[in-house]
Amino acid sequence: MRLSARIRYEDNVFIDCHREIFTVRGVNLSLLGLKVKDKALSVCDHEDVVVFIELDEEVSLRGKITRFREDEFVITFNEDPELIASTVGKYLSSRIYKSGMCPFCLKKIENREKYCRRCGMFFDYTKPEIVRFIQEFKVGKIFYDLLVEHPEEIEEKLEEKEEFIGISKGIKNVFNLIRKYATNDYPVLIIGETGTGKELTARAIHERSKRAGKPFVVVNCAAIPENLLESELFGYEKGHLQMPTGER
Ligand SMILES: Nc1ncnc2c1ncn2[C@@H]1O[C@H](COP(=O)(O)OP(=O)(O)OP(=O)(O)O)[C@@H](O)[C@H]1O
Ligand SMILES: [Mg+2]
Incomplete structure (x- = not known):
């Protein structure tokens, strides 16, 4: 994972290794550091250089040298983020x-x-x-914080989100239909044998629809008496109350 852009820097740079100055060839430069190529530097025994x-x-x-x-x-x-930001x-x-393109994926930069x-x-x-964020961003630390310090939150998140999976031709067709119908307002009837993922399909359509931010309400029609179902789904209107047959 790359957080900071890296650019080619193929000029000479001077390294002060405890008062011994080396002239070396730069390779590339990023916010975090500079890569140089030169055998001469092998004799620099100190970690801290300028x-x-x-x-x-x-x-x-100022920097630390690593072979x-x-x-x-x-x-x-x-160095402090302020100095790095205003120089590198x-x-x-x-x-x-100036190059007009992203150094990472080479897409053209406009505006x-x-x-x-x-x-x-x-x-x-x-x-x-931005420099501070990039300097402090440690993937290992973030994983540790998430997995060791807050495992309950991770578990909650994983339980919340059931992934819809499948690679067969049939399920790929279902994924295509989900994408297609999620973007418009057609009513969709999903039929299939029990446990085949009808509810998961309905949720997937909802999550991709323009109503994604609104609640997804599941109504178990089979559990509601037939004559109350209409009021349950479309609302109750005075004078049209339909009582269950047994209570009339
Ligand atoms: N393609 C799939 N990927 C991941 N999980 C799936 C998939 N299909 C079904 N499941 C899982 O199987 C279980 C049943 O799915 P779901 O409730 O959507 O089925 P259903 O068709 O609505 O069943 P029923 O007819 O019994 O109501 C759920 O836990 C669901 O997450
Ligand atoms: Mg179901």
Whole structure:
């Protein structure tokens, strides 16, 4: 999963490794860090470094270095969101808008939208809040919070939502019909043997209809006396009350 756009950055950058300066070749740049390719950096024994990089103007950013492969290193920036947003963020956004396409899915960008209409990738990294969110976003932590800290909520959610499943030709046809009839106002009669998913089908139509935000009411007609059913379904009108046969 990629939260921050990554762009190619194939210029020289200077790395200050405890007063020893290395000139290395950049590979790509994101809000989180810079990837560089150069064997020379192997002799840098320290984790903490300072990167000098040209981002429209020369900036220096503190970071932590991690070896990726033999000659590839990643320097993760270790700076405040405010500084990252006003340097790397600003540069990333201007490069993305200048290129005119989403760096992730390559969709054309029209009207300087804030995120990609196709893949949802952010384009505007100039706000510290966005940088903070991306820096703090840890998939593992989120799973832990959800599954270990709040398992009841997850279970509730899973129970709430019954998934409609099936891959056979017949059920795929049902899915197509659901999509087709959910978008218009035709009354739909669903027939089938018991337990074959008639209610699930009705729910699926409701969820995709323009009335999705309104209640889905299930009426068990078989449990209502025949002469009360009309009032139950269409409302009671004075003078037309129909009493069950036995109570007349
Ligand atoms: N394709 C399906 N995918 C997942 N669950 C299904 C599917 N078909 C049926 N089920 C499950 O089987 C059970 C019966 O489904 P449902 O209540 O929709 O059937 P029904 O046709 O209305 O049955 P009845 O005629 O007895 O009222 C439900 O728990 C439903 O979630
Ligand atoms: Mg049913």
